[in-house]
Amino acid sequence: MPDHQDYTPFSAESLPAYLAGVATVAGRLGGASDNWTVTEVGDGNLNLVFIVRGVDATVIVKQALPYVRLVGDSWPLPLYRAFFEHHALRRQAERDPGSVPELYHFDEGNALIAMEFIAPHVILRRKLINGEKVEGLAGFLGRFCARTAFRGSELSMASAAKKADVGLFSGNVEIPAITESLVFTDSYYDAERNHHTPELAPVVARLRSDVALKARAQRMLMKFASNTETMVHGDLHSGSIMSTGTESRVIDPEFVQYAPMGFDIGMLTANFLMAYFSQPGHRGEDLDDFQEWILSVICECFDAFEAEFIHLWRTERTGMLYPRALFEDQGQESEGACKALLADIWGDAMAICGIEMHRRILTLAHNADFEEIGDTAIRAPLEARNLMMGAELVLGAGDVADAFQLADMARSFNKRDFL
């Protein structure tokens, strides 16, 4: 585990002198460090983020803070998460080349990463709120989820390498603990840091009195916390994706951990559904068109996931799981086994999707999709639809046959009034 004895948080003023001493970054920026301009733009909760504009290029520098910004130093957070984030970036770049920012420099002691400045991309969540479509988004995300899921598992990796990696990531305790608590548990009781739109009170009471719902959510927590199927991004929502009108990238894997294969695509789907349900608070006459576009992204994303997963199953199944010796080498096909596994991944994804739809309305960290709807009389009924569909997904995760049925379910909830 990293040593942070000499950790110093940088400022826009102190950063250039440091970067001047880092050849891989200074060379890229070009010119002398007094010609570089630095702006701190971190609007997240956990980090300092600097845009460093040099003579020849621009670079992003991200430095972990030892506490949660939103809450202040009452919630300390380990600096070692930068260590895991850099490991995640390296593995994601290998497993889905071009999907994540290029890594230029990692300083373990300072919990600092210098990487590619992604431009002119903006955060996908902003585009979804603004009603801006992104070409190729679904295919990119479906393939990213499939490639990282498959190539990070023992379907593909040698067992010794995969188990060593599980050992490396097992040092990451406090960061998964945030997900364990904020995502899986806090929604379902009156946890200290929770807040929600007051008008939701009757729906919230209904969810929190549902013992079967809570049991299912906890069963998924157990699966999440005790499952090392693959290395997941861990926080793949629309705020962790940057897009232009035609190109997208995935950022911020500091919640990386080993987890079930369905985790990333489940959380991602929840964030598309939240974008969907919040649209009436943002759109006028283009509402139907944009909502349908969001549902088409969900459907195409799962299509791309499945197609890519099956492709990798056929071409890169080199790990100890489902060995060719048992199937193809015996003249037998294994596509049925692949489909059965995909069905399990889908079931996990649906349950995680429902849980994520709850926690973004009920616990500490809300989504701008809903939060930017200032009038709670408009916001609350939309949030209620989202909460109730979430509950149905958690309780009946196995019963939603496919993404088309999921989209139909969303259309149905989008017409209902729960308050």
Next chain:
Amino acid sequence: MPDHQDYTPFSAESLPAYLAGVATVAGRLGGASDNWTVTEVGDGNLNLVFIVRGVDATVIVKQALPYVRLVGDSWPLPLYRAFFEHHALRRQAERDPGSVPELYHFDEGNALIAMEFIAPHVILRRKLINGEKVEGLAGFLGRFCARTAFRGSELSMASAAKKADVGLFSGNVEIPAITESLVFTDSYYDAERNHHTPELAPVVARLRSDVALKARAQRMLMKFASNTETMVHGDLHSGSIMSTGTESRVIDPEFVQYAPMGFDIGMLTANFLMAYFSQPGHRGEDLDDFQEWILSVICECFDAFEAEFIHLWRTERTGMLYPRALFEDQGQESEGACKALLADIWGDAMAICGIEMHRRILTLAHNADFEEIGDTAIRAPLEARNLMMGAELVLGAGDVADAFQLADMARSFNKRDFL
């Protein structure tokens, strides 16, 4: 990980001088080391086992060998397994006091453990072959499985402690690899070290051509290899249990790893079922009575498992999973959640049971229960029943409602002829 640079395999001649220098052992043995007698009794595959008889007491010394005895030095095996075995013994002693031999001394460099000499117990498998009943066996084993499963999980443990332990055990790669290959995969194709009774050929061909069966077995392998629900014994068969007529102990946890909660009780059940199906090769007129006794042990073992698990759920649920804050603190009961989890554990156990029933007939390490039936014309039909019931369990693991139904299924297969 341990360093074995100074590893020296001991002999009956060289051991006393070494033990004389180990105060915790020498003091227990009593007298001078030239009054001690040492016998090497290792009949297993992987270790030297010495019985050291002193003046006041007798002690067992177990030393790992760097290869599989059965195969010779063509199959190297890491000495570090003694390190994990001693960690397992310590944790099992904490989680189910009195269930395992007391640990006196661990020498990491020599991969050597000195522990309690369990007497006058004999290996349970021998008693089952001989038709000797053991009082209290089912309750002891059911409670052992429940206590180690529950107390080693995040139902009970603090997450940081459990995750640190997962990290520690992630260094254990080659030993789980044996289970992954021998137990889950080799049965289902013509693996190099396999052997089976020749008359079984048609049944074996049938199993190996069943794609759905192989897919289910591989799905269970994936669960086994990617699941850290709890620390399991990892090799809990009737050769890892020592009993008198009224008292039992569990030994040899060198296949310890993190795995699904249903693993130990599933493997154990398989070994009782193999004892059951092999009985016609060993018994005369007491056949029915002894076979029924074995089935009663299976049923009572699951009863004890469930009762103990529910008891611990009520009294020791202190981990992050299913927190009381969500249930009891809200005036709601959580027994339904516990039952749902037990149903999942049962499903895993049944699938693992079926897989274990296959590998003990088809891969490298067979059971004396069948092997001691010298006449293959008698042995093969019994093994065939066992194989076919195993397949039904793997394929329909979710459909066997409880242990009583499992026992009925065994009675039905016990009457059938598959050759």
